[in-house]
Amino acid sequence: MTYDIEDLRARTRAFIDDRVIPAEATIEAGGLDALRTVDALKKQAKAEGLWALGHPERLGGGGLPLYDFALINEIIGRSEFGQQAVGSITMQDAIMLDLHGTEQQRRDWLQPMVDGDIYPSVAMTEPEVAGSDPTRILTTARLEDGHWIINGHKWFTTGASGSAFTTVFAVTDPDASSPHRRISAIVVPKGTPGMEIVRVIKTMGSEQGDHCEMRFTDVRVPADHVLGERGAGFRIFQDRVGPGRIFHAMRWLGQAQRALELMIERAKTREAHGSPLSDKGEIRRYLAESAAEIQASRLLTLDAARRYDQDGHAGMEISLVKFYGARMLHNVIDRAIQVHGALGVSEDTPLASMYRHARYARIYDGPDEVHRMVVARGLLSGRTPWDKTVAK
Missing domain, CATH: 1.10.540.10 (Acyl-CoA dehydrogenase/oxidase, N-terminal domain)
Structure with a gap:
């Protein structure tokens, strides 16, 4: 193109x-x-x-x-x-299937997904264990007579109620030498017996509710429904969420920029105590700090994307932008609400909805604390992201 x-x-x-x-x-x-x-x-x-x-x-x-x-x-x-x-x-799931899917899986799922005819879902998070440590998942899949038999409990399986298939991450090799080799990714088509949506969990930021709690009871799918190599589920999941975190950071920039534009318009048109809000020093500080944080996040995001384009290895850069971008998003929308006053917490502007979405940006695809840990661990081992930064 x-x-x-x-x-x-x-x-x-x-x-x-x-x-x-x-x-x-x-x-x-x-x-x-x-x-x-x-x-x-x-x-x-x-x-x-x-x-x-x-x-x-x-x-x-x-x-x-x-x-x-x-x-x-x-x-x-x-x-x-x-x-x-x-x-x-669907880009995260398209990358995952493109990298690891068989020809049949790509025909059945990848092409229709890119065309926009079907949607995917991924079942990784479980209520019984910390979602930030996927090596601890409890869902199991055993191979029996040429089929995987899946049993387990998942939740926050986004979009499962409307998806054509769910990629289930389950323990297939409990005795593997490394905890990162215990898990496999298995594609389960919609309507497979034993796959049950227990409920749709309503969350702040998703009023319609698209996060599902699911149970898998002796769910039976053919052995060739495994995605990639058996035991490679952890790596496959990282191949999905790595670029996915960059996608989130890109999207957050758009949300923050829109919030800033609303803040500027409100500051220029609203008067208080005898003058426009735009004349107040505190409001000007909100605008300047928001612009600086958006631009810093933009540069971090573009650097992570550049690094990923080079060789697919941008772990430290991705973690930087994940926790910094999520915080930036919250800060900018929070200031925009403050400038709008009572109007900002009403449904008459998009800010209240944006704020609810922004709050759990600090949790999905790895909480802030984990990403800060990744960055700190890299720094302590002598790695720095700016040493790898190159001009486009």
Whole structure:
């Protein structure tokens, strides 16, 4: 695909601001109108050449390297529903299947996913053990008569109620020499007997509820449904969440930038104590600090994307942007709410919803504490991320 990145950014900005953002209330309300609206937006994105820009070109995507896609995804992230509208919501799972799937798995699941015809889900987190340590999962899968028999309890399986398949991470080799070799990833199609959605967990930031608690009771799937090598589940999961953390950081930039724009507009148009808010020193500090944090996070994100494009190894850079970006997102939206006063906590602006989403950005795909630990451990062992930074 030959492209002009600035043209793509401009067209994406117009699509998100003029088409997706005006449709947010309809989508958030759910129901048939929401489904029809999303379908219409997907068709428009495809017609305008904005569909799946970060997916491989050979699969019908745009083929953008991660660095360039970061510049686009910042704009997509301006709306919580931007990813659905332009087909980037499945990128983590597409990368996982593209790297580790068999030809049959790729035909059955990967191509329809890139086309936007189906959605995936991943079952890793369990209520009985800490989600930040996937080596401790309790779900098991044993090989019997050419089939995997899966038993276990999962929760926060995002999107499972509407997914065509769930990739289940389960212990297949309990006696492996390393805890990182105990786990395998197994694809379980929708409707497989024994796979039960116990409930949809409503969380702050997801009013419609798309995080599922699931039980697997003697779930039986063919042996060839294992994804990649047996015992390689931990590495496969890291191959999924590594770039996924960069995707989150890209999207957060769009959310923060939108919050800053709302803050600026409010400061210029609202008067208090005889003058516009924009004249108050404290409000100006909010604006300046927000701009500085957004730009710092943007540069960290682009550096992580550049490193990933080079060789796929950007662990320290990804951890830096994961915890810094999540904190930045919270800070900027929090200031925007403060500048809006009571209006900011109402549903008359998107800020209240954005704030709820921002809070658990500090938890999913690894809590802040774990990512700070990764960075500190690297520093103590003599590694520094800036030593590897190179010009594009």
